[in-house]
Amino acid sequence: MGGGGGVGLEVELSRGAVAAILRMAEGLRPVLQVADSPRLAARAAAQRYRILLSDSVHSHEGVLAVSMNHLISDGSLRRGAVVRVLDYICTIVQGRRVIVVIQLEILRTDCTLIGDPTIYEATPTQPFCVSYSGGLGNHESCFLPGSQEVFGNLSCFSDQGMLDSSFGPRAEHTVCNLQYGGSCGSVLPLNTVDAKVQQLSLDDHHQNQRWTIKARVTVKTDLRHYQNARGTGKVFSFDLLDAKGGEIRVTCFNLQVDRYFDLIEVDKVYLISRGIVKPAHKKYYPLNSDYEIYADDSTFIEVCSDDDCSIPKQQYAFQQISEIENMENGSLVDLLGVVTLVSPSATITRKDGTGTQKRTLHLKDMSGRSVEITLRGKFCDGEGQVLQRHYDSGSSSVLAVKGGRISDFSSRFVVTISSTQLKVNPDFPDAERLRQWYLTEGKTAACISLSQEMSSFTRNHxxxxxxxxxxxxxxxxxxxxxxxxxxxxxxxxxxxxCYPACTLEFNGKQCNRKVTKSNEGAWHCDRCVLDVPKCEYRYxxxxxxxxxxxxxxxxxxxxxxxxxxxxxxxxxxxxxxxxxxxxxxxxxxxxxxxxxxxxxxxxxxxxxxxxxxxxxxxxxxxxxxxxxxxxxxxxxxxxxxx
The missing domain is CATH 2.40.50.140 (Nucleic acid-binding proteins)
Known part of the structure; x- marks a missing residue:
């Protein structure tokens, strides 16, 4: 038998627990039975198992967290098993409530079906009770059914929101400090029943708070592989925007990448529950939140069946190009400008020997400044080709850059990163105003480039x-x-x-030093002290x-x-x-x-x-x-x- 008090030969299940969980009651540790053999869930982002949970009166379908799949493979969790559910969340999938079992303890594996449970479908209008007996002792807790779902705003993840907003009472969710595996972060629970705001100190600590955010994905990065002292791994992230303009970033590593990379799509609306919330590194974080979310084994993400039109698809707050002069190297910036020059795409070689595409263009706005934008990877053959066609045909393009990174190697320029977004000729009032300015006067207006070959020079001329x-x-x-x-x-x-130039990266920018051809046909760079298979000719x-x-x-x-x-x-x-x-x-x-x-x-x-x-x-x-x-x-x- 399992530990934690054990279950006698006459097993007593927690009667009424299924109804309580489906009404989003919190703090329960019910004893339930697996009433049917676990089976793989259809169309899941990762290998998930569905189980039928019974409290001897009612049964309902649940989803097992991926971290417990080993209980299926080793045969511990099968039809008839009696378990104590230690941690769970209740979420909504295609209009139906689903129990997501995050952690459980197996008490017995050899019981026949207890009671005559029926599928729980009804929505009670009277208070209902959960009965605990057997290994849990005899007591009863009553709960009132909720009337509606309430979703909080991502803006509540700001410092002010963390201090001023919380949900209570205890049967509902509260603002708290969470600690998972020794790393501490603050979370705001957002999905509640009849939520009420009350003051709660940040000094209060609660381990297993529930929260859910409903938001639209505005940015999804590429999958990136990395290697550090702990080994190899993979990571991607996505940005969320809610109905009131709040933003936050969610980052997934390794197992969570397998679970959610294919599920996440830009412009779709999702319900996201659970995760580690930590203060964001604001220098590299363009969003209006002070926090970011790291997905873990308890995280549950589900696509909303309907597209919530109240949630916008994107928002921008553009900076003038002239502001880059006073911004810190490595900062992220949103720019809107007219493309005045587009260079052909070229292949450069990273220090690890892999190749990638690079394309440069110049962006100009009304501030009297221009800057070089370096497109890398997917942007070269996507938006870069579109801009090249427009430039070659003599037409002027307006480009919106969201989340470009400022770099400062002998000059100021902006480079794209995996989370950068580009929009060619966006349908913004500011974009149309900029286009008209360029056609009437901006094309011949004097302009100072921030992206010079020299390290410094007088700005006024x-x-x-x-x-x-x-x-x-x-x-x-x-x-x-x-x-x-x-x-x-x-x-x-x-x-x-022209001269043959080195295509390797040096201090974050292409080396561009003159290379010499060796007897083996490769090109040697004295600065990088490396050979490259091909060079790039530069003026x-x-x-x-x-x-x-x-x-x-x-x-x-x-x-x-x-x-x-x-x-x-x-x-x-x-x-x-x-x-x-x-x-x-x-x-x-x-x-x-x-x-x-x-x-x-x-x-x-x-x-x-x-x-x-x-x-x-x-x-x-x-x-x-x-x-x-x-x-x-x-x-x-x-x-x-x-």
Whole structure:
């Protein structure tokens, strides 16, 4: 016989317990019997078993937690077994209540069916009682039936909610501090019967509180495999949004991944019960909650049969690109901007030797700033291809970025992570307003890029002529000068317009150092001290710039070179190998076009001589309309000075 008081030869079940559990009574430890052989549940996310539980008067179907599947495989839990249910929750599946058994104790395995139980279906309107006898002793507890389900708000997971909101009395659920396996977190029980709010101190500790949240999944990350000192594992997470705008993230590891990864779908509404709730790491947490949930063996997730229209599908609070300048490296940011440049997708190699796709684009908004967005993995072939088609056709795209991560390696840029969301041309009022601004004035508006090749330079810049670079000794004051110059490219060094670059990651960004080809055919990087099977060709374009005051030389790197030429360095390199005549025509056309250049000017010493070094960090082609607009602005400025 099992422990915990045991059950005599004449077993007494806890009469009325099935009805009490289905009315969501709490704190019971009833003795029940398995009235039918356990069987696998249909369409379950993991291998779950259904069992029929009886209190000798009524029976009802229950679901066994996956952590107890071994009791089925070893034959301990079978038809006729008498068990004490130590922990359970009652949830709703397709409009029906289901008992989820989280923990039980087997008392006997060899009993015949006790009593003449019937399937419990009726909803009582009078108080009902649960009778305890046998190993539990003789006593009786009465409960009033509830009238409705009440779901709390995810905003209650905030510090204020934890202090001010709770549910009671004891037969209902309460705010508490929970401790599972030595890790402590705070949870707010949300699914109650006739819930009432009362004050409860955070110092109160309760081990087995019930809570359920009803919310829509807005983000689901990819499945990620990892390795640490404890071994290998897998993880994914998803973000929830409820009817009142509350948000929280749920993270699943290993066994919970097997149970819920296929079940969770973006935009569907779910009921989630149980889990470990811990304070969130706000630096890497873009949601409006102070907490996050970790699924464990007690967690139960079920799809709602109906789509609750009161729960929105997404919400955004966009930041201006200019705000990135003052944000901490690694922070998450939501941006809305116009895509002004899209580069072709390229393959880069991680340090572990695996490859992934990377695509860069530039985003511009009304703040007078632009930033480079690096798309990785699935975004390169999804939204990245859509943006590439729009860019190649000459149309302007508005892109919403939710949950991009700020990176700061020699410059500011934003990278996508597994939980990032991208929306191309979203149906937002702010997006339409931004589009109209760009079409009317934003396309030619001066803009400072936060994603430069250099580590620092003056943010403010003014229009200058080429002659002023020398006359005013620009770049020789101990810090770079950033200016704009309206000029024509009079010559380019076509023979050495690009170089083979390393595709490995270095400090979170592609290395891009020049690589050399070894005898074995691989490419060697002196910085990474590694060989890579292939390189990526990047621009190192030497240009002679000319305006009405003089001539100077400037270097265009990858992004600026792509905008000047209209092709990536990789494409242009391959084109020269395949069709040299067309390649020559492209290079000649570059010299017939007027541009607005943004130059970063520094001082360099060459063979004992000090001179100004110009790098092209921004470029826009000027058509006749833009040139006339620029001249009108100059005339207005001159008129104001008279």
């Amino acid at each position: 003014v229009p200058k002529t080429i002659a002023q670079i020398k006359d005013e000794s620009l770049g020789q004051s101990g810090k770079p000068d950033v200016i704009t110059v309206r000029a024509t490219i009079s010559h380019v060094n076509a023979n050495n317009f 190192l374009l030497m240009c002679q710039l000319q305006d009405h005051t003089g001539v100077t030389y400037a270097t265009a790197f990858q992004e600026a070179g792509t905008k000047i030429i209209g092709y990536s360095a990789e494409e242009l390199f391959n084109l020269r190998e395949q069709d040299e005549a067309k390649w020559e025509e492209i290079m000649l056309q570059v010299c017939r076009q007027e541009y607005l250049f943004k130059l970063n000017i520094t001082e360099e010493n060459l063979y004992g001589e000090t001179r100004a070094k110009c790098n092209i960090v921004g470029v826009e082609k000027l058509d006749a309309l833009a040139t006339n607009h620029h001249l009108l602005e100059e005339m207005e400025t001159a008129r104001a000075l008279v």
